[in-house]
Amino acid sequence: MSQSPRANAERLWQSLRSMSDIGATPAGGVTRLTLTKLDGEARDLFVGWAKEAGCTIRIDPFGNIFARREGRRPDLPPVVIGSHLDTQPAGGNYDGVYGVLAALEVVRALNDAQLDTERSIEVVSWTNEEGARFQPPMLGSGVFTGVFSLDFGLSLTDKEGIRLGDALSDIGYAGTDHIAATSIHAALEVHIEQGPVLEKEAIDIGVVTGAQGQRRYEIQLTGQSAHAGTTPLDYRADAALGLARSIEAVRRIGIAQGEAARATVGYVSLSPNSPNVVAGGAVFSVEFRHVENNTLDIMEEALLKEIQQIADDTKLEHSVERIIDYAPISFDSRMVDLVEQTAKQYQYSYKRMVSGAGHDACYLSRVTPTAMIFIPCVDGISHNEAEQIYPNWAEAGANVLLGAALAKANDVEK
Ligand SMILES: [Zn+2]
Structure with missing residues (x-):
């Protein structure tokens, strides 16, 4: 147990704080709608950090960002971990953002521990999860997994009539890298619960079995x-x-x-x-x-x-x-078991639960074994400037993500 690598809680919290400055609202929340200038700044900050952590950056034509920590066997399908950096108008500091930065913390913690993995680990930030500026939500992961065509996604317009494709070019994130959704070994997303259950029951980790x-x-x-x-x-x-x-x-x-x-x-x-x-x-x-x-x-x-x-x-x-x-989603049972085992390994209390909200992981589950990890959020409040978590909650989720991602990255059997 003592050999399990651990997330650096303070670094993760600092990164969350720095990211919160981009689009900060007076009431302590953040407004960072997808593909705005502010979203561009948030992406730049994330990409800069990922490069500092030794990652190679690839960006697909829908602006999804993949930051890759190379494994010993680059030919093998990677493990994909991440979430989204865009927010609702007058949104919170953790919905999505936490999942991207906890995934980045996985890479940083593996670097600290000087741990190589067999498979590569890719930290992903999906474009337009929120669906606040361009409908529907979960668009980046939806296009990536073939639920929507690229043309459909790029041709959507916002209230001002701005094309999504143009907004993407304007912030410099219309990528040209083609990343195959069909060759991912496993996907994991850590996210705030956005509901009151974990906090009310004083449980560290939600082992998400699927989505309503x-x-x-x-x-x-x-x-x-x-x-x-x-x-x-x-x-x-x-x-x-x-x-x-x-x-x-x-x-x-x-x-x-x-x-x-x-x-x-x-x-x-x-x-x-x-x-x-x-x-x-x-x-x-x-x-x-x-x-x-x-x-x-x-x-x-x-x-x-x-x-x-x-x-x-x-x-x-x-x-x-x-x-x-x-349709309701059931995550891969072995991935769900892995999350549960990892929570146990790090000695966190946990509970199996179903997500009440949609997440990028729901679309990922169509193409690869996928699971989600929830952490509590104060009073279950989300999509709101009052969204709040505590550093030890953030740490727990990052540790479980780290342990589970590490296990999958060293799992070389098909
Ligand atoms: Zn989210």
């Missing part, structure tokens, strides 16, 4: 807008009433599937949305999440039935359109 599936719907209810004074209640086709009943129904559908189910109405819009007019139309979102696809099927069926019933009862027309369908 997600389905999102856009629902329209159409009635008749009418004068609020002259139209008796019985003669109304009131979309606001249909909306209210639908929100209740969505919660019921969630509760019926137990603790692991999530059911959310997060967006609503009434028209004409005027205090003295009966609403003639309602548009709202419904989002379901669960680890089992067939539970999502059951929830969807219940939703269609409930909305039909509500529309009939309230004399409304209705339409339900499914606009997102992400």
